[in-house]
Amino acid sequence: MKVSFNWLKTMVDLTGISPEEAAEKLTSAGVECEGLTHLATGTNLVVGEILQCSPVEGSDHLHLLQVDEGNKYGIVQIVCGAPNARAGLKVIVARPGAVLAEDKKIEKGTIKGIESDGMCCSLLELGVDRKYLSEKQIAGIEELPKEAKPGDEEVLSFLGLDDTVLELSVLPSRPDILSVENVARELSVLFERPFKEETKTLEGTFETAYAPKSETPLCPQFSLIEVRGLENGPSPLWLRRRLEGSGIRSIDKIVDIGNYVMLLTGRPLNMYDADKVKGKSLTAKLATPGPWKGMDEKTYELSGKEIGIYDEENNLACLAGILTSDEARVDEKTKNVLVECAYFDGVAIRRATVTLGLSSDSSTRFVRGIDPTRAERTLGYVATLFKELCEAKEISKPNTYDEIGREKTVIPFTSDYINKRLGTDILEEEIVALLKRDGLEIEKDGSGLKAIVPSYRLDLKEACDLSEEVIRLLGYDAIKSTFPKMELSLGGLTPYQQKRRSIRNFLTSRGLIEALTYSLVGEKEKDDYAYFGAKESYSLLNPLSPERKFLRKSLLPSLLLSASYNLSHQNEDFALFEVSDIDGVNYQGEHLAIVALGEEHLMGRLKRRPYDFYYVKGLFEAILGILGITPSRLAIAPLSKDEAGEDFHPYRSVKVSLGKKTVGVFGEPHPKARDRYGLGKTPAALLELDLKALLEVPTGNKKAAVPPRFPKIRRDLSLLIDEKVSAASLLTAAKKASALIKEAEVFDVYEGKGLPEGKKSVALCFFLYDETKTLREEEAAEAMQKAEAALLRLGAEVRS
Amino acid sequence: MEEKEIREAALKAIGDSKDLKSLEEVRISYLGKKGSVAALMARIKDLDPAERGAYGAKINGLRNEVEGAYNQKKTELEKEALEQKLKEEAIDLSLPGYEFRQGYRHPYHLIIDEVTAIFADLGFEVKEGRDVETEDYNFTYLNVPKDHPAREMQDTFYLEQGGLLLRTQTSAEQAHAMQEKFDKGPIKMICPGKTYRRDDDDPTHSHQFGQIEGLLIGKDISMADLKGTLELFVKRMFGEKRSIRFRSSYFPFTEPSVEVDVSCAKCGGKGCQMCKGTGYIEILGAGEVHPAVLRHGGYDPDVYSGFAFGVGIERVAMLRYGIDDIRRFYQNDVRFLKSF
Structure with a gap:
């Protein structure tokens, strides 16, 4: 709301106070002044009377004027292009050295070879807003009234334009400020100056x-x-x-x-x-x-x-x-x-x-x-x-x-309450004096006080409002800092939050980049990659656009959109992750998602490894480790064709379950998903976990392992086996065959030239030992024979 | 050959040896079982017993000298051989190292982590709340009356699923915190969270943004306590030299309400482009919790009082890191993310 400073001055004595000072004081008291403008600006102005006006040769609009600028400046020659210039007209002249609106400077000059000693002005050039001017005033120079005296240098004052306008921002709690009278009242309280209310009235007849x-x-x-x-x-x-x-x-x-x-x-x-x-x-x-x-x-x-x-x-x-x-x-x-x-x-x-x-x-x-x-x-x-x-x-x-009641609001309060709320030590007399100056009536009320609120202050309803009134008028500098006195209590992160933090730390330490995506998605993405959690998305009644109408049910679509954005901006070889709350109808969860695109740089660009299924599998296994969840508590199985849909590659993705609940999916994207998200043929790996479910899995205390006392024996086997047989099944079969086989791992897999069709060569290493004694060769050999037999039953052919 | 000549020859041969292999050959030829020195020693049987002692000593002396020279040379050659081997194992040191580099945290989370750490150190709990809230928790319990403009359709995202909306401020968590405190005792909590407003996205506005709310409830908690607490926070977050000032403002859930400015880090409060010449930058909104809000939370305002504050996450990050456009937070261009 704009307020004229000159108008305010007619109601409150502001001698010696500049508009800037008034603005500053109002701002800190909660009536924010966002800016000060002037109705008009111009220095070195003087009223002139055009004595002579003759056309200039060679121009269809220029006139040579002889202007009487009064006793001090005499008669001056000015070239003027305004259509309304004529003899007898009283005008505003900007003399050489004048600075007008928008910093326009006026100098002595020559126009069409004729000297011009200044410029005749329109109000527009003095910065008056064009909405206040008529077409005529905009098109030509300002025509001053007959009473204007040539030589009068107080031009802006004469025209009532020497005013500063305060641009006030009105808080919702102070509708009373939408009245110039009340702004004047506020200033009178803040500067402790007398306020003169407008009392003129006329009795009807x-x-x-x-x-x-x-x-x-x-x-x-x-x-x-x-x-x-x-x-x-x-x-x-x-x-x-x-x-x-x-x-x-x-x-x-x-x-x-x-x-x-x-x-x-x-x-x-x-x-x-x-x-x-x-x-x-x-x-x-x-x-x-x-x-x-x-x-x-x-x-x-x-x-x-x-x-x-x-x-x-x-x-x-x-x-x-x-x-x-x-x-x-x-x-x-x-x-x-x-x-x-x-x-x-x-x-x-x-x-x-x-x-x-x-x-x-x-x-x-x-x-x-x-x-x-x-x-x-x-x-x-x-x-x-x-x-x-x-x-x-x-x-x-x-x-x-x-029909409006005339009851004034009465607020009982004590100075003690005010000081307690503010943390100050203001004397009761001071509080009372301040509120009285502010227009409230203060009376004793038993052992306390009561304030009677003037009708224009709709915001003062209870004692807490009075505490604000006191401090905003006094100034917040009156408050000296202290610290709350409270009982000891434990704060910080909960175990859940700590576990989540450690997963974020782990991922960033592994080179992944944390992303932050919008929660609202469109029709296209809302049902993609929705493997767990909400069945139905929340939708907006009043969306800003259809692309942001639904609350996402899963994180992968948002991350895929970010990944795709990066690809289209020539960014390649990166892995993004995000942890976020997911809200759906009857669902309140928290998910982790990872999207890796391109190749992992292992040694700059010299050694690279495409992001693939094993990448996200590795991260998943590490996360389980951090959370202390033994892998055997979860079931990992390939996604069925139905489950994979057009989201995941059905033969390069898995589903993780905790009991009957799906808690994770990871793998490589389906070719159709690549199209949907613009991934092209770039190597890609995706993962999404129901992080909440995993963070809530109870885990036992760590238990120390006792290193075995007796040495272990290593035995290797090289097998030829059907391509479709999984490595895990070979290891499980071998370990089951003998209790002496404590560890078994795959250390080589070869599929390719030189092997029979449909077969692969797998090399396994076994570590055998007995906790109670040193293992003898024969015992080891016997154990290995059992293992070989088990592997044979799976269709393996032992090669060496 | 005479002992003197053998001595000279041996020492020369040792000195001339270019590698361990030829040195070994020299050793065998002079010091070996069938070597020259052994041959010299063998002549002892041709001497008078009286002369044998002196002769033996002389030859042993020779042996020692040659052995000494041999050992020295051997050490030298071994050193050279080692040096040579090492030189052959040289590699191009300028090639990139294996990738152990850290990834990057999102600046939004960096700010949350930092603010959380400061308040956790002060014993504050961290609550998060949910993005989907009811009208009551987002407005009513925060003393926002039924017909308040903030509840308007144009500012708030309402869900088609009735009675629900996307929270417009993390202050919504205040009522939850109070209502969930069964013993109705003191509370110290912060709540970082995502908030949503129906604003078109542009460089300074986003329909989705983050806030961190703080709430402290106890006995006789005043605005002075608020000032002290915020000063602690501001100094830790923005630098020891920072100071704060309060400006009167309005929020429905606090009374008094203030905007909190922090002295400009760039110019120290003198005024510069960063702070638009004022010397201060607006960072927080805060105030004394309104008695109506305490009542909705089940707290008696005559017994308990408290303060609350809120800060915009993106705003702080933009000031600290010089980010030009709020939409960058959600674009996730890795070139941007890699600056943090």
Whole structure:
């Protein structure tokens, strides 16, 4: 909200206080000043009178002017291109050395070979906002009124343009600030200066026949006066400037008076042309649905939830609190006016502004909150303006419909409470004095105090509000830091959080890059890679776009989109991971996902290894290790064709289960998934785990292993076996064959040239020992024979 | 051959040996069982017994000298041979090392980890809450009245599944924390979490962003305690020289409410481009917990009081790391992620 500093100065004594100081103090007290602008800027200006104006040869628009700049500067020659330059005109001259708006500097110059000693200005060049200027004023130089004296250097002051505008940001808790009067009040409290309230009022001379009525609780108060026999027309300069300093364009006297009083008091008014209102009553009630034309000449479709002011013939004269109708509006010819000062329910007004997409300075105030009292005081002041400016012949007494309670808010409190809440030691007398200066009445209440809140402070309701009032006015520097005094308690991460942290640490130490993706996805991704967790996604009622309508059920699609983004930006060879909450209907989980694309660099680019199934398998096994989960507690099995769908390569992916629950999937993507996500033929590996399920698996304490006392014997076997037989089955069979075989591992696998069709060569190593004694050769040989027999049963052929 | 000549020849042969193999041959020829020195010693039987002692000593002396020279040479040659072997094992040291490099943490998580560490050190618990909340926890229990503009459809994401929304602030966790504390005793907690607002994405706005909430409830907790606690946090997070200031503001769930500014790290508070000449940067919102919020949490505001604060994760990361656009957090371009 814009506030004119000059206007504020008429209500509070601000001598010696600059607009910048006022702005700073207001800001720290919670009335933030976001910027200061000037209505106009210009130095070295002087009023001049054009004595002579002759066309310049060779130009169709330039004139040579002889300008009288008064006694000090004499008569000066200026070349001017304005269409309205003529002899006898009083103008604004910017003398050489002048600096105008946007830092434009004026120097002595030569135009078409003729010396020009300055420039005649339009208000636009002085920085006046073009919305306040007429077409004529924009197209040419400013024509000053006859009273302007050549030589007068206080040009901006003469024009009322020497004003600073404070741009205030109004907090939702301070709707009272939407009134210039209250801003002045605030300044008077902050700077401890006297405040002069506007008390001008006019007693009405007759009882008006017009009656305000209300048929809805949404309008509990409605006052009006009738003004007869007025002359409308353009407003005087002082009024126009006050409005411009508040960011509002002057229209005509009637409209301007309404806006002016609204700006001053914060109470919106509405003006009706009395001769266009049918009958003698104005009734507030819920609007009839249907189209309606406002005075902005636009048609609006009313829903029936809006408040309307209807005349006796049921014409909608005004969309209450928002806009007058096209029919009942005032114009240059208006002679008789009805002025409405009413109270409308802010919630209803806000709903209407939202559904109609229409708001106004009035509606904003109703929505934020209005002081419901003093409607008649407001109308009394309006009356004086109509008398003074419009020569109104007769003004009525106010006619009021009023259902609003007059109870003032009373807040019991103690200075002890205030100090405890703030952590300060302010004397009670100081607190009382401060609140009194702020406009509250303070009285003793038993052993405590009570504050009676002025009607315009809608935000002061309980004692905590008073504590804020005290400290914001005193200044927060009054608070000295202390530390809370509390009992000892344990904080920090829970075991679950610690385990999760160790997994993130592990992954980053292994070279993976942590990613952060959006939770909202579109129709395309929402059902991909959904192997565990929610069956149904949450969806938004009011999404910003269809690509962000659903809460994801799984992490892989989001990571795949990020991976794909990277690929298309020439980034290659990377592995991303993310840990995130996943929310779905009846599901609250936390997942870990990994997407690895390209090749792992093992020694710069010299040694590379494509990301594949074994990469994510390795990470998975390491994670189990970190969590202390023995692999045998989980079942790992290949994904069925159905399960793999078009997400995973059915022969290069597995599913991990804990009992009946799927807790993980990992492997390589299905070719169709590669297409969907733009992965091309780049080597890729994916993994997603139900991290919550794994972090919640109970694990026992570590138990120390006793190193065996007796040496072990190593025996190797080389087998020729069917390609489809898994290494794990060979190892299991061999180990089962003899208790002496403690460890068995595959150390070579060869599939290729030189072998029979469908066969592979596998080399296994076995470590045998006996805990109780040194193993003898014969015992080892016997154990190996048993192992060989078991392997033969699987179809293996022992090679050596 | 005479002993003198043998001595000279032996020493020369030893000196001339170029490698261990030829040195060994020299050793055998002079010091071996059938070598020259042995041959000299053998002549002792041709001498008078009286002369044998002196002769024996002389030959032994020769043997020792030659052996000495031999050992020295052997050591030298062994050294050279070793040196040669090592030289042949030379490699190109400029090639890249095996990849043990750390991966990268996302800057969003770096900030959370850092803030969490500071408050964990102060005994704060870490709660997370869920992204999906009910209207009550996100608004009602935070003293946001039913018709408050913040509840508008245009600002909040409501779910088609009734009564639910995506939380707009981590303050929603405050009511959970209070309601879940069965003994209704003191609370010290922070809540880092994802929050959502119906904002079009641009360089400074994102429909999804992160916040960290702090809540401390106890007896006689004041704004002065808030100031002290935040100062501790700010100094640890942004540097020992930092100071804070409070500016009056408004939140429905605190009263008094303040915006908290931190003195600019770049200019120390003098004013520069970073802080737009003010010397301060707005980082946190905070205040004394509103009595209505305490009541909703099951706490008696006459017995308990507390303060709360909130900080935007991306905002802090953007200031600290000079990130130009909030959307970068969610783009995950590895070139960006690798800067952290």
